[in-house]
Amino acid sequence: MVKVVHYLNQFFAGRGAEEAAGSAPLRLEGAVGPGRGLGIDVAATLVCGDDYFGEHEEEALEQLLGWLEEDEPDVLVCGPAFGSGRYGYACGTIAREAARRGIPAVCGMHPENPGVMAAEGAAYTIPTEDRVTGMRDALPRMAALARRLAAGEEIGAPETEGYLPRGLRRNQVAGKTAAVRAVDLLLAKLRGVVNTETTADFDRVPPPDPVADLARATLALVTESGLVPAGNPDRLESNRAHSWFAYPLTGVDNLAPGAYESVHGGFDVTNANADPNRLVPLDVIRALEREGRIGRLHETLYTTTGNSTPVATAAKFGDDIAQRLRDAGVQAVILTGT
Amino acid sequence: MVFITALPTIATMVGANRILRGVAVTNPVGDPQRERADELALRRRIVERALTMLASPVEANTVWEA
Numbered sequence: 246m247v248k249v250v251h252y253l254n255q256f257f258a259g260r261g262a263e264e265a266a267g268s269a270p271l272r273l274e275g276a277v278g279p280g281r282g283l284g285i286d287v288a289a290t291l292v293c294g295d296d297y298f299g300e301h302e303e304e305a306l307e308q309l310l311g312w313l314e315e316d317e318p319d320v321l322v323c324g325p326a327f328g329s330g331r332y333g334y335a336c337g338t339i340a341r342e343a344a345r346r347g348i349p350a351v352c353g354m355h356p357e358n359p360g361v362m363a364a365e366g367a368a369y370t371i372p373t374e375d376r377v378t379g380m381r382d383a384l385p386r387m388a389a390l391a392r393r394l395a396a397g398e399e400i401g402a403p404e405t406e407g408y409l410p411r412g413l414r415r416n417q418v419a420g421k422t423a424a425v426r427a428v429d430l431l432l433a434k435l436r437g438v439v440n441t442e443t444t445a446d447f448d449r450v451p452p453p454d455p456v457a458d459l460a461r462a463t464l465a466l467v468t469e470s471g472l473v474p475a476g477n478p479d480r481l482e483s484n485r486a487h488s489w490f491a492y493p494l495t496g497v498d499n500l501a502p503g504a505y506e507s508v509h510g511g512f513d514v515t516n517a518n519a520d521p522n523r524l525v526p527l528d529v530i531r532a533l534e535r536e537g538r539i540g541r542l543h544e545t546l547y548t549t550t551g552n553s554t555p556v557a558t559a560a561k562f563g564d565d566i567a568q569r570l571r572d573a574g575v576q577a578v579i580l581t582g583t
Numbered sequence: 584m585v586f587i588t589a590l591p592t593i594a595t596m597v598g599a600n601r602i603l604r605g606v607a608v609t610n611p612v613g614d615p616q617r618e619r620a621d622e623l624a625l626r627r628r629i630v631e632r633a634l635t636m637l638a639s640p641v642e643a644n645t646v647w648e649a
Contacts, residue, residue, distance in 0.1 A: 266608070296608045299590045331608070334593060359593045449643065452600035453584075456637045464637075467584075470611075516610045522626065523613025529623070529630045538634065577637045579630070581611050582588035 247395040250318040251280040251287045252309070252339055254332045258292040263513035266331075268294035270308040279325070279380060283388040289316055291339075295331035296512070302338065309339055313348060319395035323368075325353030325383040326360060328375030328553040330511070333360025340368030349394035353387045356409055357556050366411035369400070375553055447556075458540075462576040465543035467566060469551030470517065470524040470583045471509025472500070481550055483510030489549035489562045491569070494542065499528035511552035512583050525581055543575050551582060585633040587611050591646040601636050602646045603629070 255265040257278045276287035291309050298305045313321065321343045323336035333352075337360035340350035350368035354360050355375040364370055369390055373383040390408060393400065403410045419426065430440055456462050473481050479490050500521035507514040507524060522528045525546065534542050547566045551559065570578060588594050589605040605611030612626050629649040636647055 296589075300607060302592075330593065331590070334590070359596055362596045363592075447596070447598045449598050450600065452641050452643055452645070455640050459634055459638050512608050514609070516613065516615045519615065520613060523610035523615070526612040526626050526630050529612075529626045532627070533630065533634070538631075577634075578584040579633050579637075580584055580586045581605070582586060582590070582594070583608055583611060 247285065247320070247392065248316070248318045249283075249285050249287050249391060249395070250313060250316055250321050251276065251283070251290045252321065252323040252336060253278060253280065253290055253292050254326070254329075254335065255292060255294040256332075258290065260292065260294075264515075266294045266296035266513065267300075268292075269297055270305055270312075272312045279384060280322075282380070282384045283322065283391075284385060285388050285392060287322075288318060293335060295329070295335060298335040298338075299331050305335075306339065306342055310342055310346065313343055313346070318348060320391045321348050321350040322387055322391050323350060323352040325371070325373045325380065325387065326355075326358060327353075327373055327377060327379060327383075328355045328358060330359050333358035334363050336360050337363030337365075337368070337370070340370075341365050344368045351387050351391045351394060351408075353383045361409055364411070366413050369394070369411070370409045371407065372409050456577045459577065460537055461540040463541050463543050463574055464530070464539045464577040464579065465545070465547070465570050465573075465575040466494075466525050466527065466530065467547040467570075467578055467580045468525050468582075469509075469549055470581055471507045471514075471550035471552070472505060472517075472521060472524050472546075472548050473508055475504055475506050477506070477508050481508055481548070483508050483550060484552040484554075486550040486552070486554060486558075486562075489547055489566060491545045491547055493544060494527065494546050495544045497527065498531045500525060507583075509550045509552055509583060511550075517583075524583065526579070530579075539577070543570070543573060545569075545573075585636050587629065587633060595644045595646065598644065600643055600645065601641055602644070603633050603636055604646060604648050605629070606649075 270293040273290045277290040280287045326333035333354040336352040343350045344367040353371045373379045505521040507517045585601045586599045587603045587605045594602045
């Protein structure tokens with residue numbers, strides 16, 4: 246009899262949505278929510294709020310791993326987290342830690358979820374869609390791999406078995422030399438078929454030199470918190486933003502509640518809307534500008550919603566905004582994230 | 584650039600270089616649990632730390648506490 250433990254966040258465990266994201270870990274008997282759709286017997290379900298995990302990772306892990314140690318499952322199943330970054334990160338992290346302690350683990354999430362990297366190759370990740378409509382497709386595939394891991398089966402390469410590459414390299418003798426394979430890939434690319442034998446990481450940029458003289462520098466504020474003027478005049482999306490927006494800060498000394506709001510769909514905006522300076526510290530920056538700590542605040546705020554944004558889109562936004570800032574002679578930036 | 588976020592590990596994974604730990608996901612540079620004057624003082628400390636980080640040399644993917 247295979248013993249399975251399932252990890253869920255507060256939302257999928259039915260404890261509440263964003264308002265419950267700060268909830269501490271808990272253990273429930275049997276299958277909960279999506280766990281019932283796995284088609285395998287779930288002995289226990291571990292739950293943790295997404296914000297709690299991100300902000301108290303050590304305590305969360307201690308609690309969750311403690312329960313895993315007591316339960317001694319044959320396999321741990323986490324998620325699916327789809328496109329949810331905090332949830333994916335929690336899944337990848339707990340899966341990694343469980344695997345390192347001898348409990349094989351399977352996660353489910355979208356290939357661009359930051360949680361994929363959190364697993365650090367120790368656990369298996371089944372690729373899913375980036376939204377909840379992918380649930381019916383994801384569960385059986387996660388369960389299938391979980392059964393095999395629990396049975397101690399040897400798992401083949403990612404391409405054949407349908408999980409995401411774990412960043413591990415196994416040497417094998419190829420039929421052709423690298424030179425021949427490279428030309429084959431190039432010819433295929435010219436025909437419009439793009440393949441790669443290894444994938445690139447997020448690009449690394451060396452840290453820029455320190456700002457030489459802050460008291461003379463122009464500093465800009467940028468945010469992915471979904472901050473917009475009240476009423477969201479340009480219809481910034483709550484997720485999958487298609488664009489970033491620029492709003493004037495001339496004559497604005499602080500972000501007054503009621504004049505600004507956040508439309509970000511990935512966190513509970515109650516605290517932010519009560520005082521938008523909690524997302525973008527305009528009030529403090531203006532004070533520091535008056536005191537001469539910085540030369541001046543750049544007159545434009547750049548904003549978007551960083552929620553389920555494809556990596557390529559986010560990189561493009563960053564490029565566009567950076568170009569604007571560079572053209573405007575900005576020397577320093579504070580970027581706030583949620 | 585300094586990136587203020589309550590989830591610095593994710594920031595590190597995607598390659599940000601100057602990372603300052605924010606207060607919480609819902610309020611990176613604020614704290615609704617505090618009295619107003621106290622919260623303003625906290626925001627000020629965080630921003631001043633960010634300015635210090637901007638003016639300091641760092642290794643890649645460096646995280647500072649506020």
